[in-house]
Amino acid sequence: MSAVATAAPPPVERVRRRRWTSFILPVFTGAMIFYLASPVFLMVLYGFNDLAGERQVARFTCCTLVWWRQMFELPDLNRALRTSLTVAFPSAIAATALGTFIGLVLGRYRFSGRAVLNFVIFLAIAIPEIVLGSALLSMYVQVNEMRPFGATVPLGYTSILLSHISFSIAFVAITVRARVQGLDRTLENAAQDLFATPAVAFWRVTLPLILPGVVAGFLLAFVLSLDDFVITNFVNGQTDTFPTWVFGTSKIGVPPQVNVWGTVLFLAGVLTAGVSLAQAYRRRTGRAA
Amino acid sequence: MAGPVSDERTAVVLPAEGPLAPPARQGERTLERRRRAVAYLLLTPGTLYLALFFALPLILIIYTSLKSGGLLSGGGFRFTWQWENYTDGLATYGSFYVRSVVYAGIATVACILLAYPMAYWIAFYGGRWKSALFFMILVPFFVSFVIRTVQWRFLLGDFGLIFGPLKDLGLLPQDFRVLATPLAVIAGITYNFLPFTALPLYVALDRIDRSLIEAAKDLYATKTEAFRKVVLPLSFPGLFAAVILTFVPATGDYVNSSVLGGPNTTMIGQIIQTKFLVELRYPEAAALSVVLMVGMLLIALLYAKALGTEDETLAAGAGA
Numbered sequence: 219m220s221a222v223a224t225a226a227p228p229p230v231e232r233v234r235r236r237r238w239t240s241f242i243l244p245v246f247t248g249a250m251i252f253y254l255a256s257p258v259f260l261m262v263l264y265g266f267n268d269l270a271g272e273r274q275v276a277r278f279t280c281c282t283l284v285w286w287r288q289m290f291e292l293p294d295l296n297r298a299l300r301t302s303l304t305v306a307f308p309s310a311i312a313a314t315a316l317g318t319f320i321g322l323v324l325g326r327y328r329f330s331g332r333a334v335l336n337f338v339i340f341l342a343i344a345i346p347e348i349v350l351g352s353a354l355l356s357m358y359v360q361v362n363e364m365r366p367f368g369a370t371v372p373l374g375y376t377s378i379l380l381s382h383i384s385f386s387i388a389f390v391a392i393t394v395r396a397r398v399q400g401l402d403r404t405l406e407n408a409a410q411d412l413f414a415t416p417a418v419a420f421w422r423v424t425l426p427l428i429l430p431g432v433v434a435g436f437l438l439a440f441v442l443s444l445d446d447f448v449i450t451n452f453v454n455g456q457t458d459t460f461p462t463w464v465f466g467t468s469k470i471g472v473p474p475q476v477n478v479w480g481t482v483l484f485l486a487g488v489l490t491a492g493v494s495l496a497q498a499y500r501r502r503t504g505r506a507a
Numbered sequence: 508m509a510g511p512v513s514d515e516r517t518a519v520v521l522p523a524e525g526p527l528a529p530p531a532r533q534g535e536r537t538l539e540r541r542r543r544a545v546a547y548l549l550l551t552p553g554t555l556y557l558a559l560f561f562a563l564p565l566i567l568i569i570y571t572s573l574k575s576g577g578l579l580s581g582g583g584f585r586f587t588w589q590w591e592n593y594t595d596g597l598a599t600y601g602s603f604y605v606r607s608v609v610y611a612g613i614a615t616v617a618c619i620l621l622a623y624p625m626a627y628w629i630a631f632y633g634g635r636w637k638s639a640l641f642f643m644i645l646v647p648f649f650v651s652f653v654i655r656t657v658q659w660r661f662l663l664g665d666f667g668l669i670f671g672p673l674k675d676l677g678l679l680p681q682d683f684r685v686l687a688t689p690l691a692v693i694a695g696i697t698y699n700f701l702p703f704t705a706l707p708l709y710v711a712l713d714r715i716d717r718s719l720i721e722a723a724k725d726l727y728a729t730k731t732e733a734f735r736k737v738v739l740p741l742s743f744p745g746l747f748a749a750v751i752l753t754f755v756p757a758t759g760d761y762v763n764s765s766v767l768g769g770p771n772t773t774m775i776g777q778i779i780q781t782k783f784l785v786e787l788r789y790p791e792a793a794a795l796s797v798v799l800m801v802g803m804l805l806i807a808l809l810y811a812k813a814l815g816t817e818d819e820t821l822a823a824g825a826g827a
Contacts, residue, residue: 243624243625243627243628243632244628244632246624246625246628247624247625247628247629247640250621250625250644251640251643251644253698254644254647254698254701255643255646255647256658256662257647257650257654257655257656257658257659257662257698258646258647258650258655258658260658260661260662260668261650261654261655261658264658264661274657274661276661276664276666276667276668276671315552316552316553316556317553319546319549319550319552319553320550320553320554322546322549323546323547323549323550326546327543327546327547329547333816335554336816337811337816338557338561338562339816340807340811340816341804341807342557342561343752344751344752344755344756344803344807344810345755345756345800345803345807346755346756346758346759346760346776346799346800346803347756347759348759348760348761348776348779348780348796348799349565349568349759349796349799349800349803350561350564350565352568352779352783352792352793352796353564353565353567353568353796353800354560354564355783356564356567356568356571356789356793357563357564357567357568359789360567360570360571363583380560381560383556383560384556384557384560384561385561387553387556387557387561388557391553417545420545441649444651445651445652447651447652447653447762448761448762451780451784452780452783452784460651461651461652461653464651464653464654464657465653465762465766468653468657468660468766472654472657476654477654480650480651480654483649483650483651484649484650487649488646488649491642491649492642495638495642499638
């Protein structure tokens with residue numbers, strides 16, 4: 219910022235004008251960060267709200283830990299959280315396994331179906347959730363009616379899991395694709411020159427190189443599954459996940475425990491993202507040194 | 508689907524391949540071919556899954572939309588080419604589509620007006636804090652969006668945290684309200700979809716070569732001119748990606764309108780949801796959904812035609 223230090227300082231008038239206007243954008247960005255975070259502050263705060271009833275109200279009275287102590291006291295909420303987690307883990311694992319190879323091949327090879335596959339991936343990301351959710355429900359209903367090869371998809375855990383894998387694959391694929399496109403191809407050629415079989419070259423060279431992309435894809439798939447409301451709401455039958463349960467209670471008032479659990483999941487997410495960001499940063503600086 | 512393409516050609520077409528790959532030797536080529544065969548093999552389960560659980564449902568919903576009958580009364584649905592599902596649906600609910608498009612359009616414009624200056628400042632002046640600052644913007648989105656939307660209801664409530672004190676001070680009339688108005692729904696959509704706008708914009712702005720701006724200034728462009736003639740056009744891919752990733756999902760949104768809206772702000776998503784999950788009138792609901800799908804498909808095709816589907820700004824937006 220020290221314009222004085224430069225060899226040939228620009229005219230004084232121009233410096234002064236830039237000083238004044240240079241505050242607009244940072245202040246605006248700060249205000250935006252505050253605006254974006256405001257519901258999160260509120261959520262954390264309302265987890266400590268000392269209120270008489272058992273539903274969140276606008277009035278805030280400081281402060282109690284009773285909701286934190288009673289965070290496991292709502293059986294329906296516990297069940298919904300358990301469903302959310304038991305869907306998110308296998309969904310993220312399956313989507314990562316399936317999506318990684320799509321991303322890898324899309325980022326590297328040309329083949330006749332490539333443009334189509336790229337468009338499908340793009341579509342899977344841009345499509346309104348309600349369209350995919352209603353389409354999946356229509357299909358499950360149809361399958362349960364016709365029972366092709368005796369197959370049925372019970373609406374509940376199974377249909378939720380199948381649907382979550384479906385919408386997560388595309389996100390994993392483009393995360394990995396972006397990583398693959400930035401890769402140095404010569405490393406794999408070197409592995410081949412050193413007589414590595416394709417399988418060995420993949421495990422020892424390619425996979426470690428794209429691993430940051432794969433991990434990012436997994437985390438993304440996990441968060442997407444945990445947070446999904448619209449598609450889940452269509453295909454879940456009578457089974458609730460955390461978001462659908464919260465939405466259900468929002469009509470009559472959200473119990474404060476929801477804010478407690480929201481805070482817990484938020485902290486877990488920030489911590490995981492922070493750690494993986496720090497690791498990525500360390501890797502980058504380590505390589506530069 | 509694996510078309511045989513020579514290694515040399517691949518090396519020329521794909522930028523990731525490195526500019527000058529040496530001509531492949533015989534053994535290397537065999538290995539390359541084998542590795543590629545393995546890759547295709549590994550690609551198969553994923554594409555198969557997408558075919559079964561993404562493409563097939565989107566086709567089947569068209570089939571469902573042409574059925575007639577009732578689940579509860581008519582003894583199940585039968586396929587009868589029931590085009591009335593479309594004509595009746597559009598006649599009855601056309602205005603809800605218009606409203607959804609208008610709300611989503613206004614919210615998209617608002618998102619860009621809010622996100623562009625922010626992304627610009629972080630990308631150009633964030634310095635070493637760039638990543639940290641951008642992380643700050645994404646952090647709130649680790650909270651489930653249902654919870655965030657519910658909190659907005661407390662913020663925007665008639666006697667909530669914002670308007671309650673203002674009314675107590677007499678700065679606002681007692682019957683002033685935002686909740687249950689279009690403003691609340693649009694504000695909610697704007698808030699919830701902002702990261703989908705901010706990320707592609709940020710990536711597009713961040714990758715602009717700074718020397719181009721220096722060059723513009725060397726050619727006596729003012730700061731404003733340099734922005735208008737260099738930065739802005741170069742950020743267009745990000746802008747388009749932002750528009751599509753915000754506008755398309757926002758049009759189908761129904762959480763904001765049902766949590767923050769009122770009886771006069773119903774969006775098409777709510778109609779589809781109610782018909783599917785409450786009234787169990789699948790064919791009619793499916794027809795409404797197909798209309799939405801076709802509209803969105805056209806927009807997506809236009810975008811893909813203009814800019815392709817591989818731009819990294821799009822990948823960035825998906826990361827949101």
